[in-house]
Amino acid sequence: MSASVVHRHFLLLAVALVALAMTLLLPTGAEDTILGHKCGMPAAGNASSDAYRSNLNALAAILVAGARANGSAVGAVGAPPDAAYGVALCRGDFTSDACARGLGDALHSAVNDSESAFGCGRQVRDVTLFYDRYQLRLSGVDFLSGDEPRWAGNNTNFVAPADAAQRFDGLVKELVTTIAAIAAERPDRYATGRSRFEEQRLTLYGLVQCTVDMSPERCRACLDGLISAFPATFRPSGQHGGRILVPRCTVRYETDDTFFNTANLSVDLHKPKPSKSWLWATIAVVSVLVLAASFLLHRWRKIRRKRELARLELRRLSLAVKSVINLWRMEEGNSGFSLYDFSQMKGATNGFSIENKLGQGGFGAVYKGLLPDGLEIAVKRLGPRSLQGLLEFKNEIQLIAKLQHRSLVRLLGCCIEGEHEKILVYEYMPNKSLDLIIFDSKKGVSLDWPKRLNIINGISQGLLYLHVHSRLCVVHRDLKATNILLDSEMNPKISDFGMARIFSSSVAESNTTRIVGTHGYIAPEYASDGVCSVKSDVFSFGVLLLEIISGTMTTGSYRYDGKLYKLIAYAWLLWKAGQWQELVDRCLIGNQEYHFTMERYVHVALLCVQESADDRPAMDEVVKMLSSGEGAVLPEPKRPAYFNVRPVGTEMSASCDMSISITLSR
Numbered sequence: 001m002s003a004s005v006v007h008r009h010f011l012l013l014a015v016a017l018v019a020l021a022m023t024l025l026l027p028t029g030a031e032d033t034i035l036g037h038k039c040g041m042p043a044a045g046n047a048s049s050d051a052y053r054s055n056l057n058a059l060a061a062i063l064v065a066g067a068r069a070n071g072s073a074v075g076a077v078g079a080p081p082d083a084a085y086g087v088a089l090c091r092g093d094f095t096s097d098a099c100a101r102g103l104g105d106a107l108h109s110a111v112n113d114s115e116s117a118f119g120c121g122r123q124v125r126d127v128t129l130f131y132d133r134y135q136l137r138l139s140g141v142d143f144l145s146g147d148e149p150r151w152a153g154n155n156t157n158f159v160a161p162a163d164a165a166q167r168f169d170g171l172v173k174e175l176v177t178t179i180a181a182i183a184a185e186r187p188d189r190y191a192t193g194r195s196r197f198e199e200q201r202l203t204l205y206g207l208v209q210c211t212v213d214m215s216p217e218r219c220r221a222c223l224d225g226l227i228s229a230f231p232a233t234f235r236p237s238g239q240h241g242g243r244i245l246v247p248r249c250t251v252r253y254e255t256d257d258t259f260f261n262t263a264n265l266s267v268d269l270h271k272p273k274p275s276k277s278w279l280w281a282t283i284a285v286v287s288v289l290v291l292a293a294s295f296l297l298h299r300w301r302k303i304r305r306k307r308e309l310a311r312l313e314l315r316r317l318s319l320a321v322k323s324v325i326n327l328w329r330m331e332e333g334n335s336g337f338s339l340y341d342f343s344q345m346k347g348a349t350n351g352f353s354i355e356n357k358l359g360q361g362g363f364g365a366v367y368k369g370l371l372p373d374g375l376e377i378a379v380k381r382l383g384p385r386s387l388q389g390l391l392e393f394k395n396e397i398q399l400i401a402k403l404q405h406r407s408l409v410r411l412l413g414c415c416i417e418g419e420h421e422k423i424l425v426y427e428y429m430p431n432k433s434l435d436l437i438i439f440d441s442k443k444g445v446s447l448d449w450p451k452r453l454n455i456i457n458g459i460s461q462g463l464l465y466l467h468v469h470s471r472l473c474v475v476h477r478d479l480k481a482t483n484i485l486l487d488s489e490m491n492p493k494i495s496d497f498g499m500a501r502i503f504s505s506s507v508a509e510s511n512t513t514r515i516v517g518t519h520g521y522i523a524p525e526y527a528s529d530g531v532c533s534v535k536s537d538v539f540s541f542g543v544l545l546l547e548i549i550s551g552t553m554t555t556g557s558y559r560y561d562g563k564l565y566k567l568i569a570y571a572w573l574l575w576k577a578g579q580w581q582e583l584v585d586r587c588l589i590g591n592q593e594y595h596f597t598m599e600r601y602v603h604v605a606l607l608c609v610q611e612s613a614d615d616r617p618a619m620d621e622v623v624k625m626l627s628s629g630e631g632a633v634l635p636e637p638k639r640p641a642y643f644n645v646r647p648v649g650t651e652m653s654a655s656c657d658m659s660i661s662i663t664l665s666r
């Protein structure tokens with residue numbers, strides 16, 4: 001038998017090891033038990049058994065060292081006819097010392113088995129041993145350079161699952177072909193893979209390996225040879241697993257992953273796709289997240305834009321304030337109107353101390369102040385009610401500052417600090433306000449009739465100026481005894497004029513949303529409908545006139561014919577009854593030469609407080625009437641406003657200087 005025939009024959013036997021691969025069925029630790037062995041041909045001719053054995057021993061050492069270092073090794077020792085050729089392979093996931101130990105034991109058995117190496121007989125010079133995780137072949141024939149044999153046998157030694165399908169072969173082929181291509185290119189010539197099939201509820205694992213000395217092409221050819229043998233080896237019914245092993249390459253597949261370490265798979269085919277419900281859930285979650293994110297983004301942008309706008313507005317305002325103040329400073333010199341610093345005001349009023357407080361008006365508190373140059377001033381700190389813009393405020397103040405009349409308190413200047421602090425500075429009136437004198441039974445005596453006439457005429461001139469001669473037609477809206485200030489010579493000065501303008505910027509007659517006025521002085525049409533005109537001031541003037549003549553308050557109650565009346569109703573009743581003298585302040589009575597003017601003034605006062613605004617005279621007529629001689633005939637006063645409004649409480653009601661403030665909705 002020629003060497004090549006021996007070779008072929010041996011190979012046919014040797015490679016035909018296909019193991020049952022139900023790994024779970026194998027007992028634990030079965031990996032190192034021998035799966036099978038193949039014996040080759042006995043030595044031909046006069047070959048020396050001892051020489052061969054000695055070569056084998058040397059070869060075994062080479063193979064163990066090589067396999068430990070490189071995972072697999074080939075070697076040849078000696079010269080024919082006693083040369084020894086060998087190959088050893090450790091499975092890719094079982095390397096280095098562990099494998100070297102196993103291989104060493106196997107080689108020891110193969111070389112030193114005293115009887116017959118695995119039953120092959122002493123003369124046999126070709127032994128192949130397959131273990132689960134390593135394999136080796138020792139031969140007296142050089143098998144290393146030749147091609148690996150194609151698998152030609154068949155084997156039915158596999159468990160076939162009942163439901164396995166034809167396609168299974170295709171699936172196996174796909175997996176092992178894929179990893180074979182990978183293994184051939186890798187330096188360790190080793191590759192593993194997994195392939196999953198949802199419908200079949202099947203997961204396939206595959207492992208292929210060549211010895212590292214083989215070139216990629218040779219490795220690929222070796223593996224392809226095994227793979228092409230699969231259909232014949234494993235019948236189409238399909239199997240749980242199978243392997244074909246030849247000494248220099250192996251192919252294996254299983255439906256079970258315990259046969260090798262799956263930590264580093266070379267491929268993972270047919271990864272399960274997320275199921276539809278998962279898909280929908282994912283889509284829903286993603287959409288919700290996207291919606292929420294875009295909503296938040298939108299909100300964030302909106303807030304940012306708002307802040308941006310607010311910042312711009314603030315900058316615009318502060319620029320406006322600066323420019324207005326600059327403008328003001330430039331005009332200051334020639335207008336006789338000053339712009340004061342807030343610190344100046346604080347210093348002048350002792351930090352707006354309570355000791356410096358002169359009073360609290362409807363528009364804010366008034367403080368006495370002393371400027372460094374010795375000028376006494378009254379400082380009115382406006383409340384924060386003004387909704388006016390600064391520019392508008394400035395225009396109004398400048399208009400008001402231009403109103404100059406000896407019966408008007410002079411506005412000396414103003415002070416602005418920030419957006420809210422607005423202060424008006426007036427000349428200081430040492431004798432304070434009229435109410436403090438006329439309603440005081442002792443001080444009232446000091447104001448005799450000529451002085452009262454002077455006061456009344458001063459007020460009427462001041463009002464006339466505001467209504468007619470000022471070109472602005474300022475309606476005071478809050479004329480009352482407390483707003484009439486007296487200078488050192490008891491000349492009257494109207495204060496708080498123009499406040500309505502400053503606060504609401506409305507002109508002569510208008511429906512204002514804000515009503516300013518004081519109980520007892522306010523005209524009925526203004527109080528009830530918000531209609532304000534010069535005639536409302538005339539009404540207040542009439543009330544004031546009656547107060548000055550009588551020395552009593554409009555808010556008091558007065559008994560007539562057993563019933564209580566308000567001052568204006570009481571005055572009218574007395575007038576109708578021809579008893580007007582009853583009204584006159586006790587301290588004025590006695591001087592007959594004043595009789596006519598007193599009667600005339602009471603008459604005019606009653607004309608001013610008539611119910612209908614149309615019946616009331618305008619200020620210029622009032623002034624004419626007050627100064628008219630005895631020949632002039634005045635109309636009879638009609639019933640005054642609030643005639644039927646009866647006072648409540650005691651006859652001598654306490655002073656009631658309550659400011660009322662009504663806001664009408666349009």
Ligand SMILES: *[C@@H]1O[C@H](CO)[C@@H](O)[C@H](O)[C@H]1NC(C)=O
Nearest residue numbers: 043044045046047048080081
């Ligand atoms: C046996 O060996 C001798 C020399 O060592 C040689 O001459 C002879 O041809 C050999 N026989 C065979 C059958 O090879």
Ligand SMILES: *[C@@H]1O[C@H](CO)[C@@H](O)[C@H](O)[C@H]1NC(C)=O
Nearest residue numbers: 062065066067069070073212
């Ligand atoms: C491992 O392989 C390399 C390269 O193929 C080789 O040079 C080296 O000698 C081998 N190691 C052993 C111990 O055989």
Ligand SMILES: *[C@@H]1O[C@H](CO)[C@@H](O)[C@H](O)[C@H]1NC(C)=O
Nearest residue numbers: 056057060107108109111112
């Ligand atoms: C076989 O036995 C001899 C002697 O005991 C020993 O030196 C040698 O290493 C053994 N061979 C192997 C492959 O273990």
Ligand SMILES: *[C@@H]1O[C@H](CO)[C@@H](O)[C@H](O)[C@H]1NC(C)=O
Nearest residue numbers: 151152153154155156232233
């Ligand atoms: C495979 O085995 C069957 C019978 O089990 C046999 O008929 C057939 O010839 C065998 N094929 C090969 C290539 O050995």
Ligand SMILES: *[C@@H]1O[C@H](CO)[C@@H](O)[C@H](O)[C@H]1NC(C)=O
Nearest residue numbers: 092093094261262263264265
């Ligand atoms: C997997 O591969 C990485 C690097 O490729 C290696 O560090 C790791 O040890 C490997 N794990 C196993 C179990 O082989």
